[in-house]
Amino acid sequence: MSQPAPPFPIPDQSQIGLEAFGFDLNNREIATLIYIALTILALLLWPKIRGSLGRLVKAAFHPKLTAINLVMSLYVTLCTALLALVGAWEWSNLKTTLLWWITAGFGAVFSASQIKEPKQAIRRQLRDVLTWTAVITFVAEVHSLPLIWELGLLPCIVLVSLMLGMAQVGKEHAILVGPLTWVLSFIGFGFLAFSVGGIIQDPIDFLAWHQLREFAGPLLLSLMFIPFIVGLAAVMIYETQFTSLSFRVQDEALLRYARCRALLVFGLDTDGAQRLTRAIRMMDSPDRAAVDAEIATIKRLKRVEADPPDVDPAAGWSPYRAGRFLESYGLATQDYHRSFNDWWSEAPSVKLTDRAFADRVSYYVSGTEHAATRLRLVVEASYQNDTEAADEAFRVRAQSLLAAVQATSATLPSHLLEDGQECTVVSRLNITVSKTIWGVERLGGYQRSLVVLHPAHVMTLSD
Known part of the structure; x- marks a missing residue:
C-alpha cells in the first residue's frame, strides 16, 4: 500500500x-x-x-x-x-x-x-x-x-x-x-x-x-x-484597555470577568470593549451586575446607532445625525454615551494646518439619552499662527452648523466674531458666540466658541 x-x-x-x-x-x-x-x-x-x-x-x-x-x-x-x-x-x-x-x-x-x-x-x-x-x-x-x-x-x-x-x-x-x-x-x-x-x-x-x-x-x-x-490586533487592544483599567479597579477577579464577558459578547468589535472599560472607570463601586448591565446598554446603543430613530423636533435633534452636521470638515463625533449626569459625544479635534502646533477645531454634542439639545463648536487659536485664517475657519464652520440645525441660512454676522460675548435667539434657539483669551498676547492665544441651545435644553453643571 x-x-x-x-x-x-x-x-x-x-x-x-x-x-x-x-x-x-x-x-x-x-x-x-x-x-x-x-x-x-x-x-x-x-x-x-x-x-x-x-x-x-x-x-x-x-x-x-x-x-x-x-x-x-x-x-x-x-x-x-x-x-x-x-x-x-x-x-x-x-x-x-x-x-x-x-x-x-x-x-x-x-x-x-x-x-x-x-x-x-x-x-x-x-x-x-x-x-x-x-x-x-x-x-x-x-x-x-x-x-x-x-x-x-x-x-x-x-x-x-x-x-x-x-x-x-x-x-x-x-x-x-x-x-x-x-x-x-x-x-x-x-x-x-x-x-x-x-x-x-x-x-x-x-x-x-x-x-x-x-x-x-x-x-x-x-x-x-x-x-x-486581525486576531492579534484585537488581543492587543483588549490587553491595553483592561491593563489601563487595573489602575482604577483593584479587583482582579472582576477585571478577568469583565474581559471574558467582553470577549464573548463583542469579539473583534473592540469598540464595544473600549466603551465598556470607559464606563467601568466612571462607576463608584463596579461589580459583576453593573458590568452585565453596561454590556447590555452598549449592545442596545449599537443597535440604535445602526438605525437611528426619528426625534421629535420639540425635544431636540437626533444625537446621531447632529454628530454628522460637520462631517464634511472631518468633525464627526464618536459614540453618544452617558457621562455622569449628561449624554454626550465629541469629535476628535482637527488641525487647521500641517504645522506642529497648529490651531485646532473641535465639536461637541450633548443632551439627554434620546435627544441632543446642546451643540458646541470650538476653535483653539494661537497668536503665533494666522489668526485671520483661524477666524475664517470658525466662521465657515459656524455657518454650516447653523444651516444644519436650520437656525438660519444667512451668513454669520461679522460682529459676532469680535471680542467679548454675543448672544441672540433665532427660531427659539439660543445662539452664543464667545471669545476667551489666554496667556500673553505674543505667546498666548484665544478660544472662539459657538454654542447652540435647543429650547428643550436643561442647564447642567457641565454648561
Whole structure:
C-alpha cells in the first residue's frame, strides 16, 4: 500500500544542498548580506551602541513578545504546510519564505500594535498585497547586476531614501522631494530594465513553476496571515484597555470577568470593549451586575446607532445625525454615551494646518439619552499662527452648523466674531458666540466658541 505524501516532501537525498532549499543567493542578496554584516560589526565595535544593543536584544526576548513571535512562527509554519499540500510550496522556496517571515511577518506583527480597529488590518493587508508594486518588485529581482554594481548602488539607494524622508518631513526641504523621487525612480527603472532583459534572453527559466511559486508564495502567505493579524490586533487592544483599567479597579477577579464577558459578547468589535472599560472607570463601586448591565446598554446603543430613530423636533435633534452636521470638515463625533449626569459625544479635534502646533477645531454634542439639545463648536487659536485664517475657519464652520440645525441660512454676522460675548435667539434657539483669551498676547492665544441651545435644553453643571 502506498504511503501518502508528507506535507513537506523531503528533497532527494543525493541532491541536498543550499540550492535545494533556495539558498542560491544572487548578487543583490549577497551585497545586502555584506552590508548588514558590516553594520552589525560596526555597532558591536561602538561601545555606547553596544550597550544599547544588549538592552534591545533583551527587550526583544521579553516573555510576551517571545510568546507572540512563537505563535506567529507556528502559524506561518501551518500556512506553509497548507501551501505544500496543494503544491504551491516546495523546499526550494524556503529562502523566500524565511525572508517573508523575517520582514513582512514580523513587520505585520509590529504594525498590529498600531491598529486601533482590527478591520483596519484587513484593508491594510489587502492594500499592501494586491498591488502592481509586488509584481514589479518581483520582476526587478529575478536578475541582479554584477556584484560590484550592487555593492555600489545599495548605499546610494539608502542615502537617497533617507534624504527623501527628511525632505518630506521638513517643509524647508520640500523642493528636493521631486528630484530625489526621480533619482530613486531612475534607479528602480534601471533594475527593472536589466532584469527584463535577462528574462527575454532566458524566458524558460522565468516561466518555470519554481518562479511562479517564488512569486505567489509570499502573496498567498500575506493573505493567509490576515486572520492572525486581525486576531492579534484585537488581543492587543483588549490587553491595553483592561491593563489601563487595573489602575482604577483593584479587583482582579472582576477585571478577568469583565474581559471574558467582553470577549464573548463583542469579539473583534473592540469598540464595544473600549466603551465598556470607559464606563467601568466612571462607576463608584463596579461589580459583576453593573458590568452585565453596561454590556447590555452598549449592545442596545449599537443597535440604535445602526438605525437611528426619528426625534421629535420639540425635544431636540437626533444625537446621531447632529454628530454628522460637520462631517464634511472631518468633525464627526464618536459614540453618544452617558457621562455622569449628561449624554454626550465629541469629535476628535482637527488641525487647521500641517504645522506642529497648529490651531485646532473641535465639536461637541450633548443632551439627554434620546435627544441632543446642546451643540458646541470650538476653535483653539494661537497668536503665533494666522489668526485671520483661524477666524475664517470658525466662521465657515459656524455657518454650516447653523444651516444644519436650520437656525438660519444667512451668513454669520461679522460682529459676532469680535471680542467679548454675543448672544441672540433665532427660531427659539439660543445662539452664543464667545471669545476667551489666554496667556500673553505674543505667546498666548484665544478660544472662539459657538454654542447652540435647543429650547428643550436643561442647564447642567457641565454648561
